[in-house]
Amino acid sequence: MGDSAGDSIHDYINYLQGIGVGYIWVKRKREELLDGIAGEIRACSRCELYHSRKNPVPGHGNPYCKLMLIGEAPGEKEDEQGLPFVGPSGMRLNLWLERIGLKRKDVFITNIVKCRPPHNRNPKPEEMKKCMEYLERQIRIIRPCLIVTLGKIAASVLLGVESVVRMRGNLFHYEGIKVIPTYHPSYVLRNPKREQEVFEDLDVIKEILEECDGSNG
Ligand code: SF4
Numbered sequence: 001m002g003d004s005a006g007d008s009i010h011d012y013i014n015y016l017q018g019i020g021v022g023y024i025w026v027k028r029k030r031e032e033l034l035d036g037i038a039g040e041i042r043a044c045s046r047c048e049l050y051h052s053r054k055n056p057v058p059g060h061g062n063p064y065c066k067l068m069l070i071g072e073a074p075g076e077k078e079d080e081q082g083l084p085f086v087g088p089s090g091m092r093l094n095l096w097l098e099r100i101g102l103k104r105k106d107v108f109i110t111n112i113v114k115c116r117p118p119h120n121r122n123p124k125p126e127e128m129k130k131c132m133e134y135l136e137r138q139i140r141i142i143r144p145c146l147i148v149t150l151g152k153i154a155a156s157v158l159l160g161v162e163s164v165v166r167m168r169g170n171l172f173h174y175e176g177i178k179v180i181p182t183y184h185p186s187y188v189l190r191n192p193k194r195e196q197e198v199f200e201d202l203d204v205i206k207e208i209l210e211e212c213d214g215s216n217g
Contacts, residue, residue: 029063030063030064030141030142031063033141034058034059034063034138034141034142037058037134037137037138037141038058038059040134041056041058041114041134042056042058044056044114044115044134046130046131047113047115047126047127047130047131048127049113049115049116049117049123049127050115052115052116052117052118053074053079053115053116054079054080054116055079055080055081055082056082056114056115057074057078057079057082057083057084057110057111057114057115057116058110058114058134059084059108059109059110059111059114059138060083060084060108060109060110061104061105061106061107061108061109062105062106062107062108063108063141063142064142065106065107065108065142065144066106066144066145066146066209066212067102067106067107067108067144067145067146067147067148067205067209068107068108068109068110068139068142068144068146068147068148069085069093069107069108069109069110069147069148069150070109070110070111070112070135070147070148070149070150070154070158071084071085071089071109071110071111071112071150071151071154071184072111072112072113072122072123072150072151072152072153072154072184073111073112073113073115073116073117073120073122073123073153074111074113074114074115074116075087075089075116075120075186076116076120077090078090078116079115079116084109084110084111085109085185088185088186088189089184089185089186089189090185092185092188092189093109093150093185096185096198096202099199099202100202100205100206100209101206108138108142108144110135110138111135111154112128112131112132112135112153112154112157113127113128113131114131114134115131122153123153128153128157132157139174139175139177140175143177144177145177145178145208145209145212145213146177146178146179146180146205146208146209146212147174147177147178147179147180148179148180148181148182148201148205149179149180149181149182150182150183150184150185151164151183151184151186151187152164152184154181154184155167155181158174158179159172159174159179159181161181164181164182164183167181168180168181168182168183168197168201169181169182169197169200169201169204171204171208178208180201180204180205180208182197182198182201182202182205183197183198
């Protein structure tokens with residue numbers, strides 16, 4: 001088979017992934033598929049966040065995880081390092097994971113938008129709309145047993161939930177995957193009294209993860 005035929009097949013595989021069926025028809029490793037998306041994100045200029053970012057933050061972690069965590073957007077430290085949840089919020093998140101017997105290597109963490117909004121403002125609706133396709137594809141590839149949304153924006157975009165205070169800890173579904181909303185670690189760092197509620201949500205999360213049959217791996 002010549003190079004041009006190989007290129008055509010590669011283009012076709014990318015086309016299938018682009019329309020969301022690649023993972024069904026083509027047996028490629030999840031790592032490879034996620035790396036492909038990360039490469040697209042690093043080259044992305046779809047929205048205005050492209051101008052101010054230092055490094056895009058595609059997401060990081062275990063492609064075969066049972067638990068996927070989704071926040072709203074990278075912050076300053078994340079923008080500097082190109083990795084999600086590496087600042088104070090990330091340290092608090094690590095403690096929450098430890099509480100349910102998990103480490104960062106066990107989960108996949110990403111955000112609704114992959115580039116830092118200037119001065120940590122909320123992402124604009126048009127930015128989230130343009131970036132969402134990357135997250136949708138990441139979720140389809142990983143198919144975790146459970147997604148936990150961190151904070152109001154992730155819950156609102158994925159679930160249409162407007163109040164995390166009222167809906168946290170409740171079970172929702174996104175494309176057939178279980179989802180639990182809870183607070184964002186940065187919110188808890190500013191409002192430490194809320195952490196007890198996160199601990200209650202973690203009990204529910206642990207219970208759901210214990211019931212997972214591992215079929216996502
Ligand atoms: S936030 Fe998303 S859509 Fe906007 S430039 Fe970054 S990767 Fe592209």
